[in-house]
Amino acid sequence: MALPSKPAPTFDRNFLIELGGGILFRQAEKLFEAHAVESAEWESPVLKGLVDGGDAVYTPELNLRSTVFAESSCSCLDGRRRKVCVHVLATALHYQALKEEAKHAKVAEALAATPEPKPAPAPEKAPKLPRVRSIKLGADGLLLRVLIFLPPNLEEAAGRGAIVLKLDAAAGREILPLNKLNPRQKYKVAPQQVAVLKLVESWCGGKLSSLLQLTGAQLRQLLDAVRGESIVYWVKKPNAPIDWVGGTLPGVHEFLGEPELAKPEQPEPEPVTLDPKPEPVKKRSFPANISLREKSKPNLRRIAESKGAKLWQARKADYPVASEAAASMENFSHKSVVVDGSPHYLAIRLPSGDTASVQPLRTLLKAEGFMLEPSNRKWWLRDRHKVLNFLAGHWKALERDWQAEFTDNFKSKLQAVEVSALRVEAKEDGGKFALEVSLSQSTDEMELRRALASGKNYVEAEGGAITLLDRTSVEQLHQLERSVSGQADRPFTPTFSKRLETQDLIDVEDLLDELCEGWQPPQAWQSRSRALKEVGALEAAPIRPGFDAILRTYQRIGVAWFWHLYRHQLGGILADEMGLGKTLQALALIECIVTQGSGPSGGKPAAKRPALVVCPASLVENWLRETARFTPNLKTHKHHGPKRAKEPVVLEEYDLIITSYGTLRQDAELLGTMDWCVVIGDEAQHIKNRRSQNAKTLTSLHADGRFLLTGTPVENSLDDLLSLFSFLMPGYLQKPAGKMSQDDKAWHNKRQAERAAAYILRRTKKEVAPELPDKIEKTFFCELGNKQQRFYQDTLEKTRRDIFNLEMSGANAGRVQFAAFTELLRLRQACVDPRILDEEFPAKDSAKLAAFDEVLDECLDAGSRILVFSSFVTALQLLAEHLEQKGHKFCYLDGKTKNRLAICDQFNEDESIPVFLISLKAGGTGLNLTGADTVVHYDPWWNPAAEAQATDRAHRIGQTKVVTSIKLIAANTVEEKVLELQAKKAEILQELFDESKAANAKVNLDDIKNLLK
Incomplete structure (x- = not known):
């Protein structure tokens, strides 16, 4: 294929993972490696391809007019719904490979100019091999390639005539042993590969x-069948096929001996006849109950004809169609399953030979009452009720699993028989959808009910029409009824109808996609549900350009997900892993809602109503700072603390209100009377x-939109999900009703978890790591509570007073x-934990301890492991006591620890230990803690280099995960002021807070006073 003249993007690993996700990328790699991509062409800005998916040929297209919200389409199920599918990514991989090959065009031309050795002349007539019996072959089957692995001791093994090979099969997207x-x-299977299978x-x-x-001769014969194909490997080098050179494999063929000379072809022997002087005789037809042996013996032919005539006369009256069955099956191959019959009887002939492969079918026929007649080697069932029940349960299986051939007689006699299948109809009605599912449109529902109640899998109507109740469709309908209704013990009915709310659409669509092949929801249905099934299909949210430039790609997708749910009056949980910017995405949504000025689905303008964020008290200050940094245009108000508003009219003047769960409980009446455009918990x-x-x-609370943020997975129990969804979408999830087995x-709990999954968006660092730095740094501001604030202020006033008194006393x-x-040291300790200075101070009033608990719980649920650094040993000891009370395992290291390396090894090797407490002086250097x-x-740590050095205990060679560094800062204290000065006066701060040099530090007293203002 000629490469395009217009520039094309680089479809590298990072680009494609960002486009479709890591799981889909790995599937696409397997499809590409299996040589399933037939072609790939770039016509700016569209990439087009042709992919052999095994079951069908697909035509993926990728429109890159926008690199953030690329438009994808394909003839597969996902592609028809505008999802980024595996075929699109495989096409991109193939196109990139073609670009790489083009770089070496000169080398390719030189190689092409080198004359290739002439292949050895093929024998005039290839030796005939038996057909492949172990597996089924077909042009519409799953793509299969045989991989041959040679032993490392080939030369020695060839000398003994005992070369052991390993054979694998690349079947579709997986590799498994050939057997x-x-x-x-x-x-x-390609023709050369068929030859390999036949030889084996x-x-x-x-x-x-x-x-x-x-x-050696056998191996040579096997390799000759696949000459030129890159499917032969050394067993110790499974990723590098052996290259063919001149029709041979270097290091292989020279040990296999010379090829045997082809023996002269012998003329085929004349057919042997039993009569020494055969005379032309009139061709006779033999009855079905006469064996082949009786037919083949001339001296018994007369007996056979006489015997057959009598037996056939006796049966003809009872089964007038049996003669047609015997005759109509003779035209079919003896290598396939052949079915003949009518509504009154069935005659099934199994393939000759290879008895093991058809043993399951033979067992089924016996179980269903079929009898084998040895004279004609056919399995017979002569009972109308049993025949119709058997066809209802197994007609489709005979076609699908056994590739059975049906005689013209069978097709003629059963052409008026209908086989039930799910019939689905969805109609839009007032913004909702009425779903109706049935087994048959032509059969009365009461007749269906009576038939099923009596054990009949068929219905006979007046006029002779027959409807077979296919067992698979009955089971599918019952499964659908249970799932959509949410009733585990719901009895089966032949028809089912339900009025669907918007939140039900994606869940029901998934069920119908699984159960009803080819079913397509109405366009209005698709527009509401498809974006939830594949975030790549989301429309971009109207984010302010300046804000959009800050967001990473996965964050833009998160905001688009929020925006889609909000516009369709749905709720959701953003459960991204810690450090991926959940707050940032939520603020982008709030700004979109406020600036757009309209409610969901074009309702009452949302700009008239503020948004509400409810968070733990320790995070109120963090939300305020993030809002001021990223959405400065929003009028934001903190409703927390003693000076909060008393009337709704005060809060209605703002765009965004931030409060805590404790304040929400206390002011439930005030906040509950207001209308919010969105509430985020x-x-x-x-x-x-x-x-x-x-x-x-x-x-x-009254709100148009409801969302939750958490880095903690929410699938811990059904009770958790019920509580969360009671806020998000009341009534969507249900408690188990009554007594259940x-x-x-x-089943009920699993079903509710499946329903909730569509409204939970979770991305891990590993999934988005290609576009993230390998180290995420995050500052966590902790607002001091009233009690700790008073303690800090008292300490600050004492500090100022003591310095003033010393100066007034004339001290040097x-x-x-x-x-x-x-x-100043005492002020820092008051920020970290007042209990360092006052043992009686309540632990529950320590802001940093509360913030640490938030981080700890999120890390534990995400499977993360934590290093905790502090310059105060007393603070670490208090944390150790706290962890013991909560029952968490931990390691501890300070200046008095003797066996430092042993403790580090214990933490790195024992993944059940989630926390390592380390003091600044003892653990800032010389440790390798990649287990965290x-x-x-x-x-x-006011010295940025020292802080980075501590973080590098985890972020160093050997670390395979993205490392998150979290800095806890007490808001509106000396900690925050020093943080602001850190970049400006790093050299002063380094001296200021290095206690070992405090007495000799060359720091101006005015600098210290500025920190205490």
């Missing part, structure tokens, strides 16, 4: 084997108990400066 192929699956069967008694011991684990006051109050209860500058250092992927700086 593990599914005998019922149909495979598409001929050497293994008609079966396929994954291990073979061959002579941060750290959703705070409402996982639906009986808690947090959950009840949050659920009672264990099986029914398990060195003494004043040393005292200032000491008091999260670093928490409990109190800030």
Whole structure:
């Protein structure tokens, strides 16, 4: 294929993972490696391809007018719904490979100019081999290639005549041992590969084997069948096929001996006849109950004709169609299953030979009452009721699984018989959809009910029309009824109807996609549901350009997901892993809602109503700062603390209100009377108990949109999901009704979890790592509570007073400066944990301890492991006591620890230990702790180099995960002021907070006073 003249993007790994996700990319790689892509062409801005998917040929297209929201289409099911599918990614991989090949065009031309050795002349007539019996072959089957692996001791093994080969099969997208192929699956195999399969069967008694011991001549024969194909490997180099050179494999063929000379072809012997002087005789037809042996013996022909005539006369009256069955089957191959009959009887002939492959069918026929007549080797069923029941249950299976051939007689006699199949109809009605599903449109429902109640799998109507109740369609309908109704014990009915809410569409669509092949929902249905099934199909949210430039691609998709749900009056949970910017995505949504000025589905303008964010008290300050940084145009108000508003009219003047769960409980009446454009609950684990006051109050709020944020997976229990969805979409998930069996209860819980999954968006660092830095740094602002704030202010006033008194007493500058250092240290300790200074201070009032618990819970649920650094040993000891009380395992290291390396090894090797507490001086250097992927700086290290050095205990060679570094900062304290000055006066701060140099630090006293303002 000629490469396009117009520039095309580079379809590298990062680009394609960003486009379709890691799981889809790995599937596309397998499809590409299986040589399934037939062509790939770039016509700017569209990439087009042709892909052999095994079951069909697909035509993917990728329009890259917008690199963020690419438009994808394909003839596959996902592609028809505008999802990015595996065929699109495989086409992109193929196109990129073609570009790489083009770079070496000169080399390719030089090689093309080199004359290739002439192939050895083929024999005039290839030796005939038996057909492949172990598997089914067909042009519409799954693509199959045989892979040959040679032993490393080939030379020695060839000398002994005992070369052991390993044979694998690349079937579709998986590689498995050759003897593990599914005998019922149909495979598409190239002619050379067919020859390999035939040879293996001929050497293994008609079966396929994954291990073979061959002579040199046999191996040569096998390799000749696949000459030129890159499917031969050394067993120790499974990723690099051996290159063919001049029709041979270097290092292989020279050990196999000379090829045997072809023996002269012998004339085929004349057919042997039993009569020494055969005379032309009139061709006779023999009755079905006469064996082949009787037919073949001339001296018994007369007896056979006489015997057959009598037996046939006796049967003809009872079964007038049997003669037609015997005659109509003679024209079919003896290598296939042949079915003949009518509504009154069935005659099935099984393939001759290869008894093992048809044993399951033979067992089925016996179980269904068929009798084998040895005289004609056919299985007969002569009972109308049994025949119709059998056809209802197994007609489709005979076609699909056994590739049975049906006689013209059978087709003629059963042409008026209808086989039931699910019939689905969905009509839009007032913004909702009425779903109707039935088994048959031509059969009365009461007749269907009576037939099923009596054990009949068919219905006979007046006039002779017959409807077979296919067991698969009956089971599918019952499964659909249970799933859509949510009733595990729901009785089966032949018809089912339900009025669907918007939130039900995606769930029901998934069920129908699985059960009803080819079913397509109406366009209005698709527009509401398809974006939830594949975030790549989402339309971009109207994000402000300046804000959009800040967002990463996966964050834009998260905002588009939020926006889609909001516009369709749905709720959702953003459950991205910690450090991926959930707050940022939520703020982008709020700004979109406020600036667009319209409610969901074109309702009342949303700009007249503020948005509400509810979060833990320790995160209120963090939300305020993130809002000021990223959405400065929003009028934001903190409704928290003693000076909060008392009347709704005050809050209605703002675009965004931020409050805590505690304040929400206290001001439930005030906040509950307001109308909100959207309510967002941060750290959703705070409402996982639906009986808690947090959950009840949050659920009672009036809002157009409802969303939750959490880095904690929410699938822990059905009760958790019920609580979360009681807020998001009341009534969508249901509690188990009444008494249920264990099986029914398990089914119900699983079903509810499946329904919830569509409204939970979770991305991990591993999934988005290609576009993220390998180290994420995050600052976490903690707002001091009233009690700790008073404690800090008292300490600050004492510090100022002591410095002033020293100066007034005439103390020298060195003494004043040393005292200032000491008091500044006390202020830092008051920020970290007041219990360092006052043992009686309540632990529950420590802001950093509360923030640490939030981080810890999220990390534990995400499977992350944490290093916690502090410059205060007392703070680490208090954390150790806290972890013991909560029952968490941890490691501990400070200056008194003797066996440092042993403790580090224990943490790295024992993944059941989630936390490692480390002091600044003892663990800042010299440790390798790649077992962790999260670093928490409990109190800030004012020297940026020292802080980075601590983080690098986890982020270093050997680390395979993205490392998240979290800095806990007490808001509106000396910690925050020093953080602001860190970049400007790094050299001053380094001296200022290195306690070992405090007495000699060359820091101006005015710098210290500025920090204390």
